Amino acid sequence: MPEHRIATQEEWQAERDELLKEEKELTRRGDELARKRRELPWVAVEQAYRFETEAGAKTLADLFDGRSQLLVYHFMFGPPYETGCPVCSSIADTLDPQVAHLRARDATLLLASRAPLQKLLAFRARMGWAIEWVSSAGSDFNRDLGFLNTEEQLEPFLDGEIPPTVEQNARLCGTDAKGYVSERPGLSVFALSGGTIYRTYVTTARGLEPAMAYYGLLDRTPKGRDESATAPLWVRRHDEYEQNPDRADGA
């Protein structure tokens, strides 16, 4: 017998019905939050940012690509990185197939990082993504939006004990802890209206959790995320997991 509690179908159904009430309440509150997000005031973006893209230099307005909404995922890939952050890579795995569906909703989704464009495109080819990736190298875009940590900001963190996950991710990116955490991950949302760009929403850290689609799915499985606060993170780039010879799919 498993350690877990076993029940009859009827007992399960009764408890499941109770849980459903909580799930519905959570969803109702989630919808309300989405409404509150849309009520945030917009802030005009005054600075002229330039990005390196596959189609040459572009302004922030150009990045909307003719649509009125722009979602930018700030992918941690700074100039000293050899390859992109593994966790951001797992997020991009799940963002990539969404581009077509978002376009149909008047929204352009892309990735932006501070590393030079050639590095970004080479890594994108390795990962097999089609999503647009622009470089903000040479622009204050990341700093102004709060996605670049300065040395002063980092000092207390670097003076303390570096968490194993940070050490591990830094190593996997071919940089050190300082180089790795100079970049911050995040999602910025902009609106284009009457020729002016407005910043409408931003989120980072725990707010990015829904972007990790696998977490939402793991939350429905019997074991859940099965993570510990002390063990390094299990997430790897999709082509860097250890191969399991016992399984047909190698995973």
Place this chain on the structure above:
Amino acid sequence: MPDHAIGTREEWQAARAELARLEAEQAELGQKVTEQRRQLPWVAVEKEYRFDTEDGKKTLAELFSGRSQLLAYNIMFGPDYELGACPGCTSLGDGLDGGLVHLNHRDVTLICFSRAPIDRLIAYKQRMGWQFPYVSTYGSDFPFDFGLALTPEQAQDVPEVKAMIDSPPAWLEEWSRQIGAELEDGLREGPGWIAFARENGTVYHTYTVMAPDPFVAPYHSFLLQRTPKAPSEEPRAWRKDEYPD
């Protein structure tokens, strides 16, 4: 000027900070609900089911592919659908491959079920470029036993389903054209998630959630909940290769 409140950076920051507090509260609550979900009892699956897969016939235990957890999304694609699966379920399916390898390394096998025969699932999977294993429940009691499909009689007994069949809104009539099936057949398939655990040779059913109940939304809805434009009132959806523009 846009038809929206414009603020200074400071005003926005203050409003954003308040919203961040509510978002953190919501994340806490979400974690609590997840914890409760994991405490649901498990129910042993006594019946032997056999499924048509891309690699021949398999039992429910075999669908685990050696892992201890099986998570499946039931795509609405019944035997009567002439033109393919439900477009909304299809766009949800588009979001699954990105998480596939990551879940596999968390001891979870992620698959999709549909009730149409396996050759039609394979053709549709190819068209959509999907990677996840796609399993047919055609001819099995499984979808009916687990509430993933309704018999014609059951469909008539569910007031919400009967009402939709009898007086469908325009978007649902269009949906019926998109799948190439009458609503009375199309609405017999249930979109939802189902989870199983396998331990010491026994398979246990652990969780089910069906639309319109929570958490049955495509992955991109998380992004659309963060865009400035309000979402459309109607749940219209298109397959990625069939968008009108």
